[in-house]
Every structure is written in structure tokens, then in C-alpha cells.
Amino acid sequence: EAEVAQSPRYKITEKSQAVAFWCDPISGHATLYWYRQILGQGPELLVQFQDESVVDDSQLPKDRFSAERLKGVDSTLKIQPAELGDSAMYLCASSFGPMTEAFFGQGTRLTVV
Amino acid sequence: GENVEQHPSTLSVQEGDSAVIKCTYSDSASNYFPWYKQELGKRPQLIIDIRSNVGEKKDQRIAVTLNKTAKHFSLHITETQPEDSAVYFCAATPWAGGTSYGKLTFGQGTILTVHP
Numbered sequence A: 001e002a003e004v005a006q007s008p009r010y011k012i013t014e015k016s017q018a019v020a021f022w023c024d025p026i027s028g029h030a031t032l033y034w035y036r037q038i039l040g041q042g043p044e045l046l047v048q049f050q051d052e053s054v055v056d057d058s059q060l061p062k063d064r065f066s067a068e069r070l071k072g073v074d075s076t077l078k079i080q081p082a083e084l085g086d087s088a089m090y091l092c093a094s095s096f097g098p099m100t101e102a103f104f105g106q107g108t109r110l111t112v113v
Numbered sequence B: 001g002e003n004v005e006q007h008p009s010t011l012s013v014q015e016g017d018s019a020v021i022k023c024t025y026s027d028s029a030s031n032y033f034p035w036y037k038q039e040l041g042k043r044p045q046l047i048i049d050i051r052s053n054v055g056e057k058k059d060q061r062i063a064v065t066l067n068k069t070a071k072h073f074s075l076h077i078t079e080t081q082p083e084d085s086a087v088y089f090c091a092a093t094p095w096a097g098g099t100s101y102g103k104l105t106f107g108q109g110t111i112l113t114v115h116p
Helices: none
Strands: A005-007 A010-013 A017-023 A031-037 A044-050 A055-058 A064-070 A075-079 A088-095 A108-112 B004-007 B012-013 B017-027 B030-038 B046-051 B054-061 B062-067 B071-077 B086-094 B110-115
Touching: A005 A088, A005 B046, A017 A088, A017 A108, A031 A075, A044 A064, A044 A075, A075 A088, B004 B086, B012 B017, B017 B030, B017 B086, B017 B110, B030 B062, B046 B054, B046 B062, B071 B086
Parallel strands: A010 A108, B012 B110
Antiparallel strands: A005 A017, A017 A075, A031 A044, A031 A088, A044 A055, A064 A075, A088 A108, B004 B017, B017 B071, B030 B046, B030 B086, B054 B062, B062 B071, B086 B110
């Protein structure tokens, strides 16, 4: 069964350092989501792509976060510089489009020290 | 933007009892409502979803009801089993069709514990 792939699974970084996460969606999925999930809370959408275009980044802290999906396939989320409050699980999900099931990856657990 | 409120935050039941989790949403344009189950240390997985043209949907022990007028929807689990213990999230997305793209907004989650 096809799955959303994410790497790394775990990342520990020092504050003020740069960190990057990678996501490979299920083949054929045009919509790609990056969510941040703090322990005990629901996933919060950071950025949503439709193919290679950003269609929602209203909750993305653009002074430090950036995301790209250059060829409309895999995607990278970057944080620079990382802050202590960025410690969380970063989840990538993909779907065929609106109103269809979003499939989640295993996530990257980020710890900023 | 859309805001999804979920209640209760924790729910404890005895095996065999029913469990009900409720969500309200703010955007009347929302028309797709999925429910996800997240077991400890695992990824969220879809368990059931409903679209706005349907008032109720059932899949074995799981059912979802939708009241568009009141802007709320609920998850019902009957004959609960210990393996139903997990965090459950509701979500909502508005989609106007065509080239618009719905933002999938999640509730805060409900920790369900089923005691044997």
C-alpha cells in the first residue's frame, strides 16, 4: 500500500540552527499539506500546496519558515533559525484533492535545545 | 477562517459501552467532515468521513451524523473495545468547487480510553 514518506523521523537541533524536513507524497496526489502538532493538540495547518503552488500559508511563520514543492511532487519544509517553541511533530499529508481522504506520513519529531 | 471545536477532551468508557464525540464548526461553507484516529506514536488515519449532502453515515460500529443548520457533527462508536482507545480528531473543510482549495482544519482531539 502506498504511503506518504517523511524524513528524518527524529531531529534534535540547537536553537538558532537551520533544520529541514522532507516529504514524498503518494503518487498522483496533487494536494500536499504540512501540519504542526504539539503534544495534546490537534494538527495545525502550516502550508497547503496544490501541485507546485501554495494555496494556503496563512499560519506559516514566514519570518523563519519556508516551504517548497518545486516540481509538484516532493516537498521540503525549512526552519531558520529554529526556536525552542518550534519543538513539535511535523506531519506531512497528501490527497487527490479537496474533499478526499488526506493520508499522513509518520511525521518528524523535532526537538530544539 | 474555519474554527473547529471538539468535545469532550477526554472520554472514559467501559468496554461494550457507546462513545460520542461532538464537534462544531464556524464556516457555513464547510462541506466535508472527516474523522481521524491517532494511536500513540502513530500517524492519524481516516476512520470515516461525511459530506454535506448526507446527514448520517455508518460503517460497522462507527457512525457520523451531521447537522448543517446547527453546524455540528458527531462521531458515535458502539460496542467499544479496548483497541478503540486512541485520540480522535474531527476536521472540516470548505470547498466552493472549481479551482478553490479547501483548508482542512482539525479540532483539538478527544482522548478515548476504553476500560476492559
